[in-house]
Amino acid sequence: MTRPADDKILTALERRHGPALRRYVQHLTRDGDLAEDVVQETMVRAWQRPAVLERDDDGARAWLFTVARNLVVDDARSARKRREVDGETTTEAAVADRSDAVLDSILVADALATLSADHRVVVVDAYWLGHTVPEIARRHAIPEGTVKSRLHYGLRALRLALQERGVTR
Structure with missing residues (x-):
């Protein structure tokens, strides 16, 4: 269970590092929705680990960016990603009806x-x-x-x- 002070620290952490983290993840994924999901999951993981919230600003930032990068890599390697194809790709790759x-x-x-x-x-x-x-x-x-x-x-x-x-x- 987190303390109200942890919530305030997390809010401040998101305010300071959230925009840069979103840009970083957007650059990695080229997908706005996925980038937002990754940033949210990163913040949830930070919230679940109070020790992260107690780090200095540079240490917390490094931890957030590392977790976000690992989440992007995990998503790219996931079985779901290998089987799912977005609608645009399907349309472009469709075989002509013979x-x-x-x-x-x-x-x-x-x-x-x-x-x-x-x-x-x-x-x-x-x-x-x-x-x-x-x-x-x-x-x-x-x-x-x-x-x-x-x-x-x-x-x-x-x-x-x-x-x-x-x-x-």
């Missing part, structure tokens, strides 16, 4: 399945594999004009199949 891309690929694959095998092969070769018309012609042993024709009609059929599935352009 569900639209997955649904689009399912729609396109479904629409491709409706094409004839001849049309599907040249469309996939040209647009997914990146082959040119002469390369497709050589790969499938068909004339270049046939490749162009199949691409034209295949893309037209693909567009219609996608429109039937609700994809519009």
Whole structure:
């Protein structure tokens, strides 16, 4: 149990060293709320130890700054700190939602399945594999004009199949 004199000494200690202690902790943490919590906890610990209140001004100041620094270090090392992330960090580090891309690929694959095998092969070769018309012609042993024709009609059929599935352009 503390004496009323201890409360007065603690109040005077906070008045003399509190602002500098807050600036110091704010500099260490870069977090105003955490800095205020650390300063309050430091003062509580000083209040719990009457011997600190009886020290000379320089000794009390050194003790307060040491305790505050140790509290900041303990907080940084805590398991809570390693698991918790503030909202701003979460927002910045959020991974883009890929569900639209997955649904689009399912729609396109479904629409491709409706094409004839001849049309599907040249469309996939040209647009997914990146082959040119002469390369497709050589790969499938068909004339270049046939490749162009199949691409034209295949893309037209693909567009219609996608429109039937609700994809519009």
